[in-house]
Amino acid sequence: MMIATKKQYESLTEKTAIHFAKEFFAEDAVLECREIGDGNLNYVFHIKDSKNDKSLIIKQALPYAKVVGESWPLTLKRAVIEANALKKHGEFAVGLVPKVYATDEELAITVMEDLSHLKIVREGLIQLESYPKLATDIGEYLASTLFSTSDFALHPFEKKKLVSDFSNPELCKITEDLIFTDPFFDNETNDFEPSLRADVEAIWQNGPLKLEVAKLKKSFLTEAEALLHGDLHTGSIFASEEETKVIDPEFAFYGPIGFDVGLFLANLIVQTITRDGKQRIVILHQIEQTWEVFTTRFSALWKSEGIDAYKDTDGFEEYIVNKIFQDALGFAGCELIRRTIGLAHVKDLDGIVDDEQRINAKKQALQIGEKLILNRRDISSINAAISLLERVNK
Amino acid sequence: MMIATKKQYESLTEKTAIHFAKEFFAEDAVLECREIGDGNLNYVFHIKDSKNDKSLIIKQALPYAKVVGESWPLTLKRAVIEANALKKHGEFAVGLVPKVYATDEELAITVMEDLSHLKIVREGLIQLESYPKLATDIGEYLASTLFSTSDFALHPFEKKKLVSDFSNPELCKITEDLIFTDPFFDNETNDFEPSLRADVEAIWQNGPLKLEVAKLKKSFLTEAEALLHGDLHTGSIFASEEETKVIDPEFAFYGPIGFDVGLFLANLIVQTITRDGKQRIVILHQIEQTWEVFTTRFSALWKSEGIDAYKDTDGFEEYIVNKIFQDALGFAGCELIRRTIGLAHVKDLDGIVDDEQRINAKKQALQIGEKLILNRRDISSINAAISLLERVNK
16 A cells, blocks of 8 residues: 655654554554654654554654764665565565555655564574574575575566566665675775784785675675565564564665575674573574575475476576575675674674673684685585584684 | 657558658658568668668567567567667677667667678678678677676666666567577477487486576576677678678677677587588687687776776686686577577578588587586686587587
8 A cells, every 4th residue: 555645755753653654543543652763774653552552663764874974875765675575575474574554655654563572683682582483484584585586486577577676776785885895905984993903904815705705796796586685684683482573674686595594694603602502502503493494495485386497407406505505604704704894783792891702702703704705615514514613613 | 869759659661661761861862761671570671862872770679579480479678678788888899789870669660870781690601701800899899898787897876777777578588488498398499300309309308418507597597797689699790801790689688798608609609510621710710719809808898997896806807707708608508509409590500401411510519519518617718618619520
C-alpha cells in the first residue's frame, strides 16, 4: 500500500508521526510516540496505541548521514530500496524480517512491524545473552533469500529486472570505500589506536594481501549473483531466545552471495576473540551451525526450486557452494580488518576497557582477517576455518 | 539528436524511408532508396543523394525475428540499445564503429553512417580476401571499449547507471539459450547433420565439459565487467583492406569481458579449420595479433586511464588479463560448438560443398571447442592456444 501524502520531503517529528500513523490504528486508539533511533541515518518512531495494545514503527530516512563527523548527503532512495528488500526477502525468509505495512517514497518513510521487544544481537552478544535460534535462523535466512533471488531460482527476465530495481550505487560506494579500499591504504577515514600502527602499516605494505582484497573488491563490484542484504552484521539483527529478525537492508543490491554470509560470520568471529571458555565455544558452534544450515537449506532449495539447466550436472552445486564459501571467508576477512582499523568500528572490540586486552583482541582480529583473505582457497571446510581461529587464539 | 515523429510504431517502406530521410540531405537532393537487409530482424534502408554523392543508412528493428522458422516476437528496445552502444563504444573506439546521426525510439530507427562500400568480414574471409588491419583494429576495439566501460575506468555511479541503461534481458536470453544451454542438451533447437550424431551425443554425455559450460554460463549471467558488443562474430564486422567497422551491437549488455574477445577469436578459429597452408597461417597470425594488440592496449589504458585504487598492486593487472584470457578461451569453445550443432550456423562451415570435408571440418570445430572449454585454465598463452589448434588440425 502506498500512502497518499504531500509530495515534498520533510522530517517527521513525534507529533507529525502520530498524525501520519493514525490510519493504521483503530478509531478509538490512544497513540503515544517516541523517537528511538540513534539519529545518525534515520528517524525511528515507535508509535503505540495504549488502549488496544498495538504498535508499529515508522522509519524515516534522513537526507544525510552523520558518519564522518560532519554530515554527508545520502540518497533518500535508500528508504525505497530498504522497504523493497524487506518485502522481497520476506517472500522467502518468512517470519525472519519485519513486516512492511506501507511506504511513502517522497517522505522516505516505511511503516513496519514493531520489533522493540527484541534486542539488537550485537548488544545481546556483548552481554553474553543466549540466542539458541540465531545460527539456524540466519543460516535459513541466508539460504532462502540468496538462493531464491539468484539465477538458480528466477527466470532471467525477473532476475534482471530485480538487478535494475535494486541498483544502489551510493550505498555500494560506502562499502567499496570503507570495507574494500580505505583500510588497506593510508587513508584519512581510517581510525585506529597508536599501538596498532605497526600492524596497520604492515597491512598497507602487504602486497599479496592487497592483491586478494583487490580480487574481492572486483567480485563485489561486478558479480550480480543474488539480492544481498548488503550489511548483515550483528547490529542489523534483532533477536530474543525465540525469535530472529533481520532489519535495515538499505545496502541491498545484487552482489556476490558470499558477502552476506561472510559479514555475518565475521561478526561472530569478533565474539570468539572477546570470549573465553564455554562462552567462546557457544560462538564457535554458532559459526559452524550457520554454515551447516546455510548449505543444507541451499542444497534443498537447489533440488526443489532450482531451474538452472545445469542443476543436475555433476559437480556444479559443489562448485557454487565452494565458491560461496571461499568468497565468504575473504569478505569476512575484509570485515574484520575494517571493523578494527577503518572508519566504522564495533562495540565488541572498542568496548573492551582494559587497554592491553583491547589491543590484543584487535591484533587478533587483524591476524584472523589477513589469514582468511590470504588462505581462503585452502580452507577446505567450516571446521578448517574454526581450526584457524583456534590457532590464532592460542 | 532525437527526431520528432508520430508516436506509434509502423514498418517503413522504401518510400516512407525516403520521406523520413529528407531532413538529413541538402534541399536539392535527389534521393534513391533500397532495402538491403536480410529482413530477418531488421530493415536496412540505403538512401543515396545521387546529385551530391551523399548517403546514409536507416536501420529499423522489426518486432519479431524469423529465427526458428516461424516468427518470434522480439523487443523493439534493442534498437535503442544498439544505437546507444554504438554511441558509447564510439566514444572510445574512435572510427571503429559507424557514426549514429539520429534515433527514433518509437519507430525503433537508427539513422547512421553508410558503410556499404565495405564487405561483411565473414563473406570476405570465406572468399580469402585480405584484411591486413582486421586483427589490430579489433584488438584496439576490444581493449578500448571494454576497458573504458569497466570499473577500472569509470566512477562506480557512472558504471552502475550504464549497467541499468544496458539491461537487455530478451537478447541475453537468446545467448543464454543458444550458446550456453541448448547445444549441450538434446534440445529441439539444435541442428546438425546425421553423421555428427555420435559426436553430438558424446557432448551431451560429457559431464566434465557440461560442468565447465555451466560455469561459463554463470559468468555470462552474473559478471557485469564491461559493456560488451555481445555478438562479436565476423558477421558483425564490416571491413576493407583499409578500414574496420564493428556493427550491430543489439546484444550489448554488461557482461564478462572475455565473451567479446572469445566470440571474435572463435570465428577466426573457424577459418583456421577451413583453410590450408599460407592462407591458414594468415589467420593464425591474426589470432595471435588480436590478442597481442588487445593486451598491449588494455595494459596501456590500465596505466594511463585506470582509476582502480589497486591498479598498482603487484599482480592485479596480470590477474585480470589472465582471467579475461581463460574466459575468452572458454567462450570461444562454446561459440565453436554452437555454430556447429546449435540453431545458428556459420557459412564458413555449412558452405563447404564436399560432404566429407564439411563433416571433417565440423568435427574439428567440436574438438577444438571441447578442448578450449576443458583446458582453458592450463593454456598459458596465445601461442599455447595456437599449438592446440595445430594439434587438432593434424
